[in-house]
Amino acid sequence: MQGPIWRRPAVLAVASLFFLNGLGYAALASRLPELQRALGLSESQLGLARTGFVIGIVATMLVAPRLVRRYRAQRAAPLAAGLYVISICLAGSASGTTAFGFWLLAAGAFNALVDIGQNVLAVRLEKLRMLADGGARANSLLSPLEGLQAVGVAAGTGFGLLTAGRIPLAHSFAVLAVAGPLVAAITLAALRTAGPAAPGRVPCGVRAARTAWPARLRWLTAMSFSALLLEGALTNWIAVLVVGSGASLLTAGLGLTAFATALCAGRLGYGTVAARVDQVVLVRVMGGLVLAGIAGLVLLSTAAGAVLVSAAVAGLGLANLHPFCTGAVGHGSAPDDEEQQLGRLNRIAYTGIAVEGVLIAGLTALLGLHGAIAVVGLLAAVFVCKASIFSAEHHWAAPAPVR
Numbered sequence: 261m262q263g264p265i266w267r268r269p270a271v272l273a274v275a276s277l278f279f280l281n282g283l284g285y286a287a288l289a290s291r292l293p294e295l296q297r298a299l300g301l302s303e304s305q306l307g308l309a310r311t312g313f314v315i316g317i318v319a320t321m322l323v324a325p326r327l328v329r330r331y332r333a334q335r336a337a338p339l340a341a342g343l344y345v346i347s348i349c350l351a352g353s354a355s356g357t358t359a360f361g362f363w364l365l366a367a368g369a370f371n372a373l374v375d376i377g378q379n380v381l382a383v384r385l386e387k388l389r390m391l392a393d394g395g396a397r398a399n400s401l402l403s404p405l406e407g408l409q410a411v412g413v414a415a416g417t418g419f420g421l422l423t424a425g426r427i428p429l430a431h432s433f434a435v436l437a438v439a440g441p442l443v444a445a446i447t448l449a450a451l452r453t454a455g456p457a458a459p460g461r462v463p464c465g466v467r468a469a470r471t472a473w474p475a476r477l478r479w480l481t482a483m484s485f486s487a488l489l490l491e492g493a494l495t496n497w498i499a500v501l502v503v504g505s506g507a508s509l510l511t512a513g514l515g516l517t518a519f520a521t522a523l524c525a526g527r528l529g530y531g532t533v534a535a536r537v538d539q540v541v542l543v544r545v546m547g548g549l550v551l552a553g554i555a556g557l558v559l560l561s562t563a564a565g566a567v568l569v570s571a572a573v574a575g576l577g578l579a580n581l582h583p584f585c586t587g588a589v590g591h592g593s594a595p596d597d598e599e600q601q602l603g604r605l606n607r608i609a610y611t612g613i614a615v616e617g618v619l620i621a622g623l624t625a626l627l628g629l630h631g632a633i634a635v636v637g638l639l640a641a642v643f644v645c646k647a648s649i650f651s652a653e654h655h656w657a658a659p660a661p662v663r
Contacts, residue, residue, distance in 0.1 A: 290420025316368020337377025526579025
């Protein structure tokens with residue numbers, strides 16, 4: 261009974277949510293220079309307006325878990341995804357700064373609902389799969405879906421690059437405003453007929469999850485915050501670091517490409533090896549890879565070959581750290597409580613994205629950019645030291661289905 265639910269159409273429907281999540285803002289970001297000229301904004305004004313997106317996410321995370329739980333993830337997430345894409349398109353078609361900032365704020369709010377909903381659905385699908393297949397492992401679905409979200413980012417960027425300077429902003433975003441909600445509507449229909457229900461309450465493992473949960477949640481939140489901060493720092497500063505060391509723009513671009521490619525490939529490929537690796541050992545290895553990759557970038561940033569290898573190693577190490585934190589919280593949550601626990605994780609962890617720029621800027625003023633990246637890179641050590649927190653003994657299991 262659960263095999264078809266696990267495979268189709270629910271997995272494809274949830275996959276579309278991750279894809280739309282990545283697609284939306286990336287499609288707008290790639291047209292920002294054009295939009296900046298159209299609205300007559302300075303860099304500081306554009307930056308201030310863009311903070312509305314992050315503010316919308318962080319503020320809505322306070323209430324998103326309750327909303328998703330009340331209206332059920334399989335309804336709330338697709339509806340929010342459609343409204344998220346529409347808000348992005350209205351921001352991209354805005355005729356004034358106020359409208360631009362407002363619609364970015366709305367897009368951030370809907371994005372928070374999508375994020376909680378898609379992760380809840382992915383975790384519940386994983387729980388169903390682990391019931392049906394004793395060899396299945398946590399994150400065998402969630403990590404590839406996070407990779408698919410990165411593919412959505414690439415698709416959104418490509419959409420923007422193909423339309424920039426060729427198709428007016430309003431026209432190109434009108435196309436997206438039709439296509440995105442249409443996909444969301446199909447997703448809603450699919451999840452209403454085959455969406456995953458919350459499994460029942462049966463504790464799994466030696467240790468009682470209820471007593472271990474508070475401290476574990478705090479550690480996983482800190483680790484997720486660190487992973488997102490590291491991911492943002494390397495994405496935003498690799499090219500600047502390499503060029504500032506005297507290397508060519510080509511080397512900087514290739515280094516960033518190597519990092520992004522390894523990050524995406526690591527997530528997409530994890531599902532195929534999940535059953536053959538111990539997650540605790542893998543987390544230690546990944547944390548070590550991040551430390552080694554950042555050390556290479558800081559110490560060898562003038563050598564093109566070293567930059568490419570170091571960036572790829574750092575990207576591969578970072579690939580599954582945040583998805584593993586999300587999966588650990590979801591699988592450690594009592595059934596039907598995933599929304600609340602994931603909301604607690606995300607409302608803190610996502611501030612890592614918001615504070616990254618300020619933190620790097622402050623550290624750079626004190627230590628230079630090389631020193632700033634090195635100091636931030638030390639955050640990866642927490643994954644080496646606390647990898648045991650990802651042990652499956654903290655998971656909850658569901659009872660066998662009634663046939």
